[in-house]
Amino acid sequence: MPCSSEPQLACTERRAATPGVAACPPLRLPALAPFAAYAGREGLRRLRDLAVETGRKLIGTACGLVPEELLLASGALPVRLCGGEPPDPAAGLPRDICPVAAAALWPLREGLVDAALLPLSCDWKAHLADLAATEVPVLRLSLPRDAALPLAADELRRLALELADLTDVALTRGGYAEARRQVAEADEALRQLQAARAGLLAEEALLVQDSRLRADPLRWAEAVRALLVELSAQPSAPLAHAPRVLLAGSPIIYPNTKVPRLLEESGAVVAGEAFCGRSEVLLAATSAPANGDPCAEMARRLQARCACGLGGRPAGGWDAVLRSAEAFGADGVVVHVLKGCAPFHADAARLAAALRAAGRPALVLETDHGSEDVEGLRTRVETFVRMMEARKEAL
C-alpha cells in the first residue's frame, strides 16, 4: 500500500535524509498514518500549527528526563526536538557533534517552538541549552546525578514557577493530577504496544514510539489503541526461531532506522528498546499514583526511569538494560553508541562486558545518523545474528 498523502511528506523527507539506506516504507497498516503524520520536520510543523490553534505554548524538549506532566499541567504543549535526521550541512556544525543535539537545533533556528526545556543531563545537552538560548527562551533543568531526591524536588519546584511565568498558567494540584493521568494513559498504551509489537516491523515500532512526544498524549494513546485493534486483525506469524535482540545505549530515533533494519534483514527480531526511559515505563507494573508531594513523586519517577547512565544513575542505569533483556526474552543486546556521545562510548564496552557476564551476547555498534557506514555495520550485524543463532542451537 503506498503512502497516504499526509505521511508521504514525512516519508519523502526520510528518503532524502538517508539516501540508499531506506526506501519509503509502505504503510502496511492504515493505523500507522497518524504516527507518520507527526514524524520528521513536517510533523513538527503540524504540531506548531496545533499549538497556535489551541493557544498553547509549544515547548521543545530533548531528553527522557523532561517532566512531561509538568509541562502539560502548565498549559504547554511539549514537543521532542531531537530526531534521527542527519545534521544539516548548511548548519556548519562539526562532524563529530552529538547527532541528537545537532538534530535538535533546526527547529530552534526556524523559530518553531516558543521556548525550550532542556535537562542538563550531559555536556552536549548543556551546550545545546546555551545554543538554544540564542534563539528562544530556555528553561534549564539541573537534576542531581545521585539519589538526592529532596534537591531534585526543589529543582522541579523552581522549574514549575519558571514555567508558570512563561505560560501564565498557574500550576494547581488538580491540573497536575490531570496531566499525570494523561501521561499514565500514554504509558499504559506504550505497554500494550510492547505486548503486541510482534506484529510490527522494528522501524514501525520506532515510528510509533518516537511520535510519543510529537503528539498530545491522549491523542497518541488513542492512535495506539486503534493500531492495536488493526494489529489484532492481522494474521500473526511469530518467528519463533529468530534471535531476539534488545536495542540499548544511545537512543535510536526515527527516521534513523538503519540498525534495526539491518537486524531484521539479517534474520533477527527486535524485541524492544532500553533507552530514553522506555524500559522503566515498560517494566513498571502500574503507574505511580499522583498523590502526596507532586514534585517529590516526579523526581522519584524521573530518576528511576533514566537508563542512559548520564542523567541520574551513572552505572545503575545498566540495571534497566539487564532487566529489559530478561523481561523481553532477548537472546542478545546491541549496545548502540552515537558518535559524539563520549560518555556512552566510554561506558559501552563495560556494559557489553556486563551483559556477556550475565550470559547474553552483546555487540557494540558505533555509528551516527548518516548512511555511509551501512555496509560495514551489515557485516557486524549479520555475524552477531549468526552468533546468536548458533548459541541458540547449541543450547
Place this chain on the structure above:
Amino acid sequence: MSGIVTAGLDIGSTTTKVAVLADGEVRATRLAATGANCRRTALALLSEALDEAGLAAAEVQYVVSTGYGRRIVEASDEAISEITANAVGAQWCMGAGPQVRTIIDIGGQDSKVISLDDQGHMTNFAMNDKCAAGTGRFLEVMARILEVDLEQLGSLGVRSTETLAISSLCTVFAESEVISLLAQGKAVPDIVAALHASIARRVGALARTVGVVPTVFFDGGPALNSGLKEALEQELGVALHVPPAPQTVTAVGAAVLAARRVEAGAQGAPLALTVAETA
C-alpha cells in the same frame, strides 16, 4: 560430507578467493585480484578451480559467498559474513589440532579478531574498518613507496638493525613518515620493521578488546609476511599459528558451511558460470 560438492567464494576488497570442497576435502583453491568486475573474477576463478578438481559446474550442489562482494554474485545460493566464514574455515584448517580460541584475520582493507569458546562457538568479535591502518592495503602502499615487492617485506624486516618508530596510524600520514625516514637515509629493513611494529600495535589493540586466548590462528594475505607474524607475536606475547594457505581460509569456511547446508537438506540453484554483460 561424502558425495557433497560445494564451493565457497570470498570476494574481498582486494583479492577474490575460491575454494571447492568435495567429499569433505578441499579439492582446489584459486585467488586473484578482485578487479573492477568482482562477479566475473569470482566465476572465472570458480571455473578454474572446478577444472583443477575435475568437477563439472552441474555437480556443485551449493555455493556460499562471503566478503564485501558477497551479496552481488548471482552464482551464490547464500551470503554470509566473512567473520562467520573465517571462524568456520580456521577450525576446519586446524582439523584435529588444538581448539582455536582466537583468530586474527588481516584483510585487504580491514582486520578482524574473533573469539571462540572451548567448543568452537563464536563468543565475540571485533572489526576495524574505519581506515586502512593495520591492513594489507597499508603494507601495499608502503611497499610501493619503498620500491620493494610486497612478498619481500617479511625477509627485509628481519634484517633490521636499528629500531625506528612509525607513530602515525593513518596510512596517508604514515606514508609521509616513511618518505621522511627515507630522506633521512634510514635503511629500508629498519623502516619495514617499524611498519610491522606499527601494524602489530594496531591489531594488538583490537585483539585485546576481545581477549587473546591460545591457540591463536593468524590468517589473511598478510599472514604470509613472516616479519609481521613475528611482530604480532611479540606484541601479543603468544605464538601464532599460520596455516599453509592463509589467504583462502575464509573461502574454505564458506565451502564448508555450504556443505553443512547440503547435509541439512538445502539444495542450491543450478550453477551457471557466466556473467550477464550488464553486470
